[in-house]
Amino acid sequence: MARFNVRARKAQPTSPVTTTGRVLRTHQGGRGHERDARSELFLLALANFVSQQTFYEDGAARDDRFAKLVRELAVSDPDWTASLLGWLRGEGNLRTAAIVGAAEYVHARLAAGAxxxxxxxxxxxxxxxxxxxxGELLGYWTATYGRNIPKPVKRGVADAVRRLYHAKSLLKYDTASKGYRFGDILNLVHAAPDPAKPWQGDLFQYALDRRHHPDTAVVPGSLPLLAAHRDLMELRPAKRRKVVTGAGGAQRLAEAGMTWEALAGWLQGPMDKAAWEAVIPSMGAMALVRNLRNFDEAGVCDEVAAQVAAKISDPAEVARSRQFPFRYLAAYQHAPSLRWAYPLERALGHSLANVPALPGRTLVLVDRSGSMFYSRLSERSELNRADAAAVFGTALALRAADADLVEFGSTSKEITFRKGESVLKILERFGDLGGTDTTEAVRRHYRGHDRVLLVTDEQYAFSRHGGPTDQVPAHVPVYTWNLAGYRAGHGPSGTANRHTFGGLSDAAFRMVPLLEAADDTKWPWAA
Known part of the structure; x- marks a missing residue:
């Protein structure tokens, strides 16, 4: 009798984040599952903004755990670790974790003689x-390991300098507040100009001159943007306001590489309506989103506001700016004018373009417990993990063919919504539900769904009924989207219809349709 080679038998796909089988405890005392080192580092890297406090771990403890895992895997599995770091800074769009990880990778490899x-x-x-x-990488290295910088670090930095240094970047980033100015870095790494950029030699020399001899540094003729900027800076304060209000002011600011951050200091006065309207045409989409409140307070006219709305909601601009979806929620919460609601809604939708339209019936559970509210996403953000979880959970529910959307904490309740309804409006229905009882939420709301998706920090409390994923039949897929990167997970992962993803972008959801097609999934950079 055939046991395995039968038509009805479905393959059990695997995914990369795997548990070892060893039992731990979550921070709340629930039965936790240990992940292998690669899985732990992957989830931690995606969730760790470096030096940020979380509800269960302080920033230093998380940073130490991150650095230790990088150092360990840099020696034992260098190919995987190097791929992770490159992906983090690229598609993952996480700069600090990638920079710290690269420094720790090099130090560990050199120390081990690998x-x-x-x-x-x-x-x-x-x-x-x-x-x-x-400069960020060199600053981290010297603060952590001293001023003796090894050749591989210098050469890697020199390669990046040739790619990245241009006239506009000099104006924007080579400021007195930096520990490493452009000239300091060039002195340290001895970067040779790129032969394909004939102007770069003059740029490097000017960066050195303005760092070490600022009073006599001369702008070379091969760099017209710097010359235009110099001409603006030499204007007397009384004439500067006329540049902003006069004909062609916006073009002149753009040709001189004047950023909105620098404009207020240059004007030696407030960023009023005229100042904003002159600089807005040369601002990037990310800068526009962050300044919507300022535009309203200054009284920017409707015509210019329409230009802002068109740019921040343009699909190509959204893709180019590489903003996380929760940035648009933060802007919506803090912009006082309703004229930004629709463009922010559209931008949020474009940023979630990879969320799949799942068939069948889907249960989406969003963690709104206290630990999710306590931890801000970064020191510069007012948004917390609870709101980030709500963004992604709502997007999943709206895209699914038939979904139940549930928020949970110590209790749980269903969030009502209609197809095609505004994501931002649905988010207003979420609340703060205190403690964490993930198991009970799954038990209460699972009713024969085809799949379950949990957006959570995985730190559920102990339950006599077992873990959250135990409440779902073994043949039904359960996907956990981890937003915190704590060590212990709330369930097994990697095989047998139990899978864990992580991070604050929608890229992980690409794996869901693959797994349901019985295809094994790989790490994002290997897919």
Missing amino acids: TGGPSNRQVVDSVLRRPDEP
């Missing part, structure tokens, strides 16, 4: 994507 695998130079270069990041 050979083979991606070069230390390549790893350093791979995580530096913005012109201020060479």
Whole structure:
């Protein structure tokens, strides 16, 4: 009699975040599941904004755990670790974790005398994507390991400098507040100009001159943006306001690389309506989203506001800005004018373009317990994990063919919504539900669904009924989206219809349809 080679038998796909089988305890005392080192680092890296306090771990403890895992895997599995770091800074869009990870990777490899695998130079270069990041990496290295900087670090930084340094980046990032100015970095790493950029030699020399001889530094003729900026800076304060209010003011500011941050200081006065309207045309989408409140307070006219709305909601601009979806929620919460609601709604939708339209019946459970509210996403953000979880859970429910959307904490309740309804309006129905009883939420709301998705920090309290994933029949997939990166998970993962993802972008959801098609999934950079 056939036992295995039968038509009805369905393959059990695997996913990369796996548990070891060892039992731990969650911070709340629930039965936890240990993840292997790669899985633990992956989830922690996606959730750790470095030095940020969380409800259950202080920033230093999380940073130490992150660095220890990187150092361990840099030696034992350099190819995987280097790929993770490059992906974090690229598609993952997490700069600080990637930079810290690269420094720890190199230090561990050098200390162990390790050979083979991606070069230390390549790893350093791979995580530096913005012109201020060479200085960030050098600042972290010297603060952590002293001023003796090894050659692979210098060479990796030099490679990045050739890619990243241009006239506008010099104006934006080479400021007196930085510990490492552009000239300091060039002195340290001895970066040679890129032969394909004939102007870069003059730029490097000017960066050195303005760092060490600012009173006599001369702007070279090969850098017209810097020359235009110099001409603006030499204007007397009384004439500067006329540039802003005069014909062609916006174009002149753009041609001189004047940022909105620098404009207020240059004007030596308030950023009023005229100032904002002059600089808005040259602002990027991210800067526009962050300043919507300022535009309203200054009284920016409807015509310019329409230009802002069009830019921040343009799909190409959303993709280019690489903002996380929760940024649009934060802007919506803090912008006083209703004229931004629709463009922010559209932008949020574009940023969630990868959320799949799941068939059948789906149960989406969103963690709104106290620990999710306590932890802000970063020190510069007022948004917390609870709101980030609500964004993604709502988007999943709206995209699914038939979904029940539930918030849970010490209690739970269903969130009502209609197809096509505004994500931002649905989010207003979520509340703060205190403690954590994930198991009871699953028991209460699972009613024969085809799949269950949990958006949570996984720190459920002890339950006599077992863990949250135990409440769902073994043949039904349960997907956990971890937003915190704590060590212990609330259920097994990697096989047998139990899978864990992580992070604050929608990229992880690409794996759900693959798993349901009985395809094994790989790490995001290997997919």
